[in-house]
Amino acid sequence: xxxxxxxxxxxxxxxxxxxxxxxxxxxxxxxxxxxxxxxxxxxxxxxxxxxxxxxxxxxxxxxxxxxxxxxxxxxxxxxxxxxxxxxxxxxxxxxxxxxxxxxxxxxxxxxxxxxxxxxxxxxxxxx
Numbered sequence: 869x870x871x872x873x874x875x876x877x878x879x880x881x882x883x884x885x886x887x888x889x890x891x892x893x894x895x896x897x898x899x900x901x902x903x904x905x906x907x908x909x910x911x912x913x914x915x916x917x918x919x920x921x922x923x924x925x926x927x928x929x930x931x932x933x934x935x936x937x938x939x940x941x942x943x944x945x946x947x948x949x950x951x952x953x954x955x956x957x958x959x960x961x962x963x964x965x966x967x968x969x970x971x972x973x974x975x976x977x978x979x980x981x982x983x984x985x986x987x988x989x990x991x992x993x994x995x
Contacts, residue, residue, distance in 0.1 A: 900960035907938050907966060915970040916940065920962050927969065928956070936960060 910916055910930060917927045918940065928942035937959045944952040 896961060900963075903960045903963045903966055907933055907960075910966070910968055915968060917967045917969050918958060918963055919965040919967075920958075921964050922962075926956065926958075928953070931955065 907916070907930065912930055912933060914930050915927070916930050917925060919925050926940060926942060928940040930938060931941045932939040937957050940956045940958055941953040942956055944954055
């Protein structure tokens with residue numbers, strides 16, 4: 869009886885160790901899928917700030933999107949013209965988070981409409 873209860877206790881204590889790698893692999897695949905969707909939503913020629921699993925943050929422009937990776941164009945350090953770029957191929961499994969940066973056309977359009985509306989109201993008040 870003692871032997872049986874000890875073996876059951878040992879099984880229960882070691883079961884989380886055996887199951888943990890399976891959950892980790894699923895988590896990693898779900899994260900890669902989420903990153904792939906974000907990159908696809910941003911699209912080619914969009915500015916992106918990529919945070920990698922190792923803690924590095926890389927900012928650049930998305931040049932291409934593949935099934936298991938994407939290409940990021942990053943500016944060359946020391947280039948003042950901004951025309952020289954390095955090409956980095958990053959797999960989705962390496963990425964922790966993706967954010968967009970820079971101003972989009974819609975934000976500029978909204979600001980323009982607000983300024984135009986204020987100018988139009990000012991003209992109506994003066995007449």
